[in-house]
Amino acid sequence: MLKYWRSTSLRVALLFAVFFIIGAAFLASLLWWNTAGYLDRETDAVIAADTRAIGDRLRDFGLPGAVQMLQERVATAASPNADRRAIYLLTDPRLRPLAGNVDAWPLKIGAAPGWYEIELVHRDKLHATRMLHVVLPGNFQLLVGRDVQDRAQIRNLVLRSLAWSGIAMLILALAGGWLIRRAVLHRVEGINRTATAIRQGDLAQRLPQRGSDDEFDQLVVTINRMLDQIQQLVEGVRNVSNAIAHDLRTPLAETRARLEGLLRHADQGQEEIAAAIADIDRLIGVFNALLRLAELDSGLRRAGFQPLDPALLVEEAAELYTPFAEAKGISLDVHAVAGSSITGDRQLLAQAIGNLLDNAIKYTPQGGRIVVAATAEAITVADSGPGMTEEERGLAAQRFYRGDAARGAAGFGLGLSLVEAIARLHGGGLSLEDNAPGLRAVLKLA
Template identity: 35%
Template sequence: MFFDNRELLSRSSTFKLLLYFLACIGVIYTVFVHQVYLSSDAFHRKQLDRELSQETEVFAALATQGKIDATRTLIAEKQSISSPFTYHIQPVSTQMASLSYPAALTGNQPYFELSELKSGSSLLLDDHTVLRIEINQDLLQQYRDDLAPMMISGVALPVIVMIAGAVWFAVNIIQKLQRVNFAMNRVLCGEKSVKLAVSRNDDEFDLLSIHLNFMIEQIEKKESSLKALTVGIAHDLRTPMSRMKLRIESLLDDANNPQIKEELEACHDDLELLLGMFNGMLEIANLNSGKQLVSKQPVDLAAVAQDAVDFLRPLAEEKLQQLTIRQDTPYQLDGEPNLLFRATINLIENAIKYTPEKGIITVVIDPFGVVVIDNGEGISDLDKSRVCEPMYRGDKSRTQAGYGLGLSLVDAVMKRHGGEVIFRDNTPGLRARLYFS
């Protein structure tokens, strides 16, 4: 699960925010643990200093009573056990004598001086020897060595747990958002009846899913109503326009006035254009909705493309264009020959329309279907995703004849045959492919 979401995790603002928060907590916690370490070490050192003072007082009492032999015996006993101190009996140096004694010593009076040094104490035993008691540095260092791993683990383990928790939390959030994004992508791709799962947790993601489900349902209802309205209008208008066309044709037969006849011919052409548009809209709607039955049979795609090229060759010759066909490999499929012919002819006609005079148009049959290659104007990246929409015109100026249904019909035919229309740049020109999966 984690490795599948690494890229999403690295892009997640939630995960980054958690990491920033954990970094601040980690710095504060590290400073706190470091202070605990220093305080613990200082407390341990104070304890040793207190014990050192008590230890020195014991030996000072023995030295005061003049029990030098008992002092040496006690030192031997303490050296034989694990003591936090080290004991050294050294001769009295001149400097020590000047620091610890008056100018003259008399009789059997046992004078001693306790000299507190940085890491121990010095105790005068007699006129010639001094006892130095020091804190065992190895033991002190061992305590620090034992304390340091505990402090490090005290920092590392919580940080690891917090990072793991942040990863789990971020991945959990990302997975829920991914389910929402995946469902919305399905909606954008045209899939119907998409529903987001709603759990029993009744949390904010469930509320989001409920709202999105309601929105998708309303969009589908509006889309269905709009399509039904469009098809209904096209169907209802087609009948009276067909009647008008017949009446105009009858008037043309009886018209003797050239001016009236010219006007009637213009009306006839406009009605012919409108009828063609409405018929095209109805056919595309029926293909997309599945109302138009498609009787499939074995089809040689090369033969269909050849018929389309032969049909459109005179149109290309009018523009002095070179229209050729090439078959790289045979391609057989189960399809409706008439629909495939119309899809191919629309694609080639579109290439002829937008290729300048003396241009080159090549139709190729390869292992993936049919591709029409031209060196014309091409299609912008923005228009590539929309040229198959009904009534959409890549030619914003509307200088080219047509009403934006040719490629929509091609797209509808390809969907009914389990394929798709793919547009790629030819630099210059366009490569329009009928891809059969």
């Protein structure tokens, strides 16, 4: 039972049931209060009118007139079609009955005049009554009342109905809470199974969706996107570790060999030292690029975002790289219309465009063509070089990946990784497409 009570869905269902019961009780109480109040006012008005009439008769005609009036009213109340709920009793100062339909003065009626609600034997049965005790001239005691047993029965009926309704609502709330708990647990169990599989190392697992677009599906979409990011980061770290061990081993071995050569040939030290410094600079460049990627993946550069015109960024980058393109006999065309606006980091976007242009110039043969275009949604760099196969395009953005065309070219395989990280920081991504011939790199912006 304790396990079920720990269920949030069951507690919520019970809480709503309690609120519903309280609301229903309040509504029933309000209806009863208004209905009972109306009946009480009507009853009190009839009793007060009878009391005044008997008092007036006593003052006008004396005790015989009052007794005669009471006898007439008792006789009328005893007729088959009359209202038999009326109660009358007139006594002398010693409470000895003079007239009425009550045999003796009720013990529950005190000596003080006023209103009383008592149980009284009326028509051979014990009934709830409402009575008015007044003292008439001559210290005669008058008791006028009405049988209100029917109102008491209505009250008991309402109270029993409320009690049974409350029990029924409580049972329905428990059943509803159990059903809600079962439905919620079914979804939660799926999340738990997936989380357990991910914790055990299967990062490709994703939470299941029902396609209902409810709150759970929206949460699942958010968590799956987070898992995609985590998987990408973990695989990136794994690939970086392997790539560092593979790609940095050669420059380190070359540096070590040169330093050993310095020990054997001191007269050739200057050239070897310069080559060793160049190798170390290459290593520093690799680690700087890795640190830059780590900074981009953490999202720390979002604080520097500002409104930018992508057309101006493209034109500035093209102006910077035009001399390199012309040196290889490559035409560099820009298609961008100023006026659109994006929000981003100027320095990072300029670096991303520069990396794409640098790759395009590097792999486009002499006499080729490069086209750069910019819109508010994307920046595109298309070349007429050898391009990439579909498999290579899927791997090109991985860190330290080097395609077949890049084996003999300078670089570390981090350029497109930086571009993708910059695009992801801006809410977009990097897409590599076939330009037939060549490669089209699309830097998508959010």
